[in-house]
Amino acid sequence: MDDTEKHFDEMRGPADQVRPPYATYRTWFDQQDPERLRSKHEEAEAFFRRTGITFNVYGEDAAQERLIPFDLVPRIISGRQWQKLSKGIEQRVTAINAFLHDIYHRQEILRSGRMPRELIAQNDAFLPQMIGMAPPGNVYTHIVGTDIVRIGEDDFYVLEDNARTPSGVSYMLENRETMLQMFPELFARIKVQPVSDYPKNLRASLAACAPASCQGKPRVAVLTPGIYNSAYFEHSFLADQMGAQLVEGHDLRVVDGHIKMRTTRGYEQIDVLYRRVDDEYLDPLTFNPESTLGVPGIMDVYRAGNITIANAPGTGVADDKAIYSYMPELVEFYTGEKAILKNVDTWRCSEPDSLSYVLDNLADLVVKEVHGSGGYGMLVGPAASKQELEDFAAKLRARPSNYIAQPTLSLSTVPIFVEQGLAPRHVDLRPFALVSPKGINITPGGLTRVALKEGSLVVNSSQGGGTKDTWVLED
Amino acid sequence: MLGKTAGGLYWMFRNLERAENTARLIEAGFRIALTRSQDKASEWKSVATTAGAAGAFSQKYEGFDSADVIDFLLRDTDNPSSVMSVIKSARDNARLVRTALTTEVWTAVNDNWMTMKDLLAEPVVETELPKVLDTIRQQSALVRGALHGTMLRNDIYDFARLGTFIERADNTARIIDVKYYTLLPSTSFVGSSLDNVQWETILRSVSAHRAFRWLDEEDMTASSVAQFLILDRRLPRSLLFSLQQTCSNLERLCDAYGERHTSQDHASQMVDGLTKRDIASIFDEGLHEFITGFIRDNNALGQMIEQDYKFYG
Numbered sequence: 066m067d068d069t070e071k072h073f074d075e076m077r078g079p080a081d082q083v084r085p086p087y088a089t090y091r092t093w094f095d096q097q098d099p100e101r102l103r104s105k106h107e108e109a110e111a112f113f114r115r116t117g118i119t120f121n122v123y124g125e126d127a128a129q130e131r132l133i134p135f136d137l138v139p140r141i142i143s144g145r146q147w148q149k150l151s152k153g154i155e156q157r158v159t160a161i162n163a164f165l166h167d168i169y170h171r172q173e174i175l176r177s178g179r180m181p182r183e184l185i186a187q188n189d190a191f192l193p194q195m196i197g198m199a200p201p202g203n204v205y206t207h208i209v210g211t212d213i214v215r216i217g218e219d220d221f222y223v224l225e226d227n228a229r230t231p232s233g234v235s236y237m238l239e240n241r242e243t244m245l246q247m248f249p250e251l252f253a254r255i256k257v258q259p260v261s262d263y264p265k266n267l268r269a270s271l272a273a274c275a276p277a278s279c280q281g282k283p284r285v286a287v288l289t290p291g292i293y294n295s296a297y298f299e300h301s302f303l304a305d306q307m308g309a310q311l312v313e314g315h316d317l318r319v320v321d322g323h324i325k326m327r328t329t330r331g332y333e334q335i336d337v338l339y340r341r342v343d344d345e346y347l348d349p350l351t352f353n354p355e356s357t358l359g360v361p362g363i364m365d366v367y368r369a370g371n372i373t374i375a376n377a378p379g380t381g382v383a384d385d386k387a388i389y390s391y392m393p394e395l396v397e398f399y400t401g402e403k404a405i406l407k408n409v410d411t412w413r414c415s416e417p418d419s420l421s422y423v424l425d426n427l428a429d430l431v432v433k434e435v436h437g438s439g440g441y442g443m444l445v446g447p448a449a450s451k452q453e454l455e456d457f458a459a460k461l462r463a464r465p466s467n468y469i470a471q472p473t474l475s476l477s478t479v480p481i482f483v484e485q486g487l488a489p490r491h492v493d494l495r496p497f498a499l500v501s502p503k504g505i506n507i508t509p510g511g512l513t514r515v516a517l518k519e520g521s522l523v524v525n526s527s528q529g530g531g532t533k534d535t536w537v538l539e540d
Numbered sequence: 541m542l543g544k545t546a547g548g549l550y551w552m553f554r555n556l557e558r559a560e561n562t563a564r565l566i567e568a569g570f571r572i573a574l575t576r577s578q579d580k581a582s583e584w585k586s587v588a589t590t591a592g593a594a595g596a597f598s599q600k601y602e603g604f605d606s607a608d609v610i611d612f613l614l615r616d617t618d619n620p621s622s623v624m625s626v627i628k629s630a631r632d633n634a635r636l637v638r639t640a641l642t643t644e645v646w647t648a649v650n651d652n653w654m655t656m657k658d659l660l661a662e663p664v665v666e667t668e669l670p671k672v673l674d675t676i677r678q679q680s681a682l683v684r685g686a687l688h689g690t691m692l693r694n695d696i697y698d699f700a701r702l703g704t705f706i707e708r709a710d711n712t713a714r715i716i717d718v719k720y721y722t723l724l725p726s727t728s729f730v731g732s733s734l735d736n737v738q739w740e741t742i743l744r745s746v747s748a749h750r751a752f753r754w755l756d757e758e759d760m761t762a763s764s765v766a767q768f769l770i771l772d773r774r775l776p777r778s779l780l781f782s783l784q785q786t787c788s789n790l791e792r793l794c795d796a797y798g799e800r801h802t803s804q805d806h807a808s809q810m811v812d813g814l815t816k817r818d819i820a821s822i823f824d825e826g827l828h829e830f831i832t833g834f835i836r837d838n839n840a841l842g843q844m845i846e847q848d849y850k851f852y853g
Contacts, residue, residue: 116643117635117650292635305639315853316544327543329695329849330797 190381547851553703
């Protein structure tokens with residue numbers, strides 16, 4: 066059975082004709098010698114390895130570095146469709162920031178009864194330390210990665226709002242760079258909106274969020290857990306591209322009420338810290354006392370208004386999968402508009418009716434942990450064995466509030482390049498939004514992740530996913 | 541620059557230098573073992589000692605079999621100074637300081653690591669050894685070429701060079717230390733084949749056997765070899781040359797930062813002391829004592845640099 070038949074293919078469309086955004090590309094592709102494309106593909110892999118665009122896999126040998134497979138067929142989105150998408154993302158990101166401000170101040174949304182109090186009270190990602198605290202510029206989520214899937218021509222759904230420390234933007238940039246090097250002729254024929262401004266925009270956006278007390282040009286640093294972190298490449302890449310310092314916790318300390326870094330010439334001040342370290346590890350004096358990745362006392366400096374932490378601590382409360390199910394209400398509550406982007410129907414297993422529905426229909430559903438990420442701990446019903454379903458049902462009964470369930474979406478497909486030519490594979494999309502008091506900036510496109518295994522719906526790089534360059538056309 | 545970055549650069553280049561030097565040591569040992577059938581074990585023992593690995597080696601092996609020593613010095617990850625260990629460590633440091641490196645330098649270090657990982661995946665058979673050692677030196681040359689050709693001459697470059705020359709001085713001094721008895725005039729049967737082989741081995745371990753001949757030193761004597769390795773200003777691996785480089789990189793840092801530290805003073809004292817010496821006075825003092833003192837001072841200098849420029853918290 067060709068499982069992909071019932072899915073929307075972004076190149077072929079429902080009528081099995083080449084959809085307009087892909088027309089020029091497809092003509093070009095059909096003229097290519099497959100042998101040349103194969104060698105280009107190998108070139109790309111060698112380039113990624115030499116450049117060190119690799120990630121570490123948790124639980125494996127520290128020296129184990131893997132490549133995220135790169136597919137050379139771009140994913141193409143029309144300018145018109147992108148405009149709509151980007152409006153929807155902007156609306157959602159605006160709402161998330163308003164929600165975070167509200168939830169750490171007056172909690173109007175809870176008072177209005179539109180969201181149950183337990184959802185916040187029992188949420189580990191909600192940080193009481195942030196109550197009443199106004200982050201510089203009143204920005205909570207400086208960088209957001211919104212995971213979007215497509216079902217049909219105009220049918221886009223948000224799958225997840227990554228409001229903590231979304232990763233993957235370096236792949237978006239390197240994928241484009243690789244495509245430009247491999248196929249310059251394509252970019253002469255097809256007008257693609259550039260993505261290369263992202264590092265510059267990120268720097269400007271972070272600088273615009275500097276504390277009010279900052280004098281002169283804000284000094285920006287990227288805080289990484291270190292070279293064995295799975296996303297270390299991205300941390301060093303972004304620091305390099307922004308011209309910012311790449312620091313680890315032990316490079317920093319609190320001196321005279323400011324965050325300072327140890328340089329060869331003594332201690333120098335930092336105004337904005339783009340941290341790629343989780344809340345829990347940020348400050349051993351406030352959060353996990355065992356943490357060696359953070360900076361003791363940084364939360365005091367933060368509260369005193371002398372450092373910007375991006376994203377703000379406590380933003381995780383907004384991208385929780387339980388909160389996710391309230392996003393349509395949340396968008397309406399804070400923006401006064403209907404949500405432009407759709408939410409996937411979500412059953413909260415904490416509710417008895419939902420739980421029994423989920424248990425009855427487990428084989429058709431996707432079940433996720435409320436606080437999980439990276440595709441770990443989730444069940445894809447249609448792909449699971451009988452035994453796996455039974456085991457998961459037991460877990461669900463034991464801790465129902467730990468799970469939500471969603472219908473299995475028929476994610477759209479985009480072809481990848483294989484031995485036999487083109488073959489459709491499921492994809493998702495993670496555009497990146499930058500937030501500052503000056504506005505919201507969304508880079509056209511984002512990171513397209515693709516499930517390389519035929520029929521698979523799991524696009525996570527830790528589980529056999531790859532990436533594609535994402536083109537938004539100038540039209 | 542972050543103190544940690546300065547430290548990363550320094551150690552990255554110390555490690556790269558060490559990889560290259562270990563390859564040279566093995567090559568010299570291999571050659572002497574080929575040309576002389578007796579007493580191979582003591583040659584390999586002195587190679588292991590020079591590489592600072594004899595103690596760790598003896599905990600793992602009986603005796604000093606050539607294949608064991610070669611494997612331990614090239615591939616063994618239990619040996620923190622093995623070529624594979626130091627190339628891995630150089631690359632880890634390069635990742636740490638990646639934002640300070642040009643793409644060319646980073647790619648060269650990364651290529652070096654990838655090449656070596658493949659090349660040293662299995663024990664190296666004797667017939668392949670020359671090729672492997674050659675590749676190690678070639679890879680180092682590529683990194684050095686990328687450094688010279690693409691890096692700004694700023695503090696980043698200075699810390700990289702400091703690592704190189706502190707390590708190199710230490711390495712040359714160790715070679716002399718382990719073989720010092722062959723350089724003593726009192727024990728020399730001047731011109732005997734035994735001495736010639738020993739001296740040639742020493743010169744080969746610093747890639748200077750041909751240079752020595754170019755300099756028209758017809759008389760290969762203990763004292764001329766020692767003079768060359770310790771005091772020659774032209775030989776890029778002599779103690780004086782390495783020390784002068786260290787000193788000049790420190791002076792450049794001092795100018796750039798407008799700040800003088802103990803390391804500058806210590807280095808220039810060492811250079812002054814050494815320029816005033818001649819080889820006769822070193823022999824009078826005792827070659828072994830002199831070298832031991834040099835190694836100690838050089839290590840102390842390295843530690844002062846670490847402190848002056850805040851490598852660690």
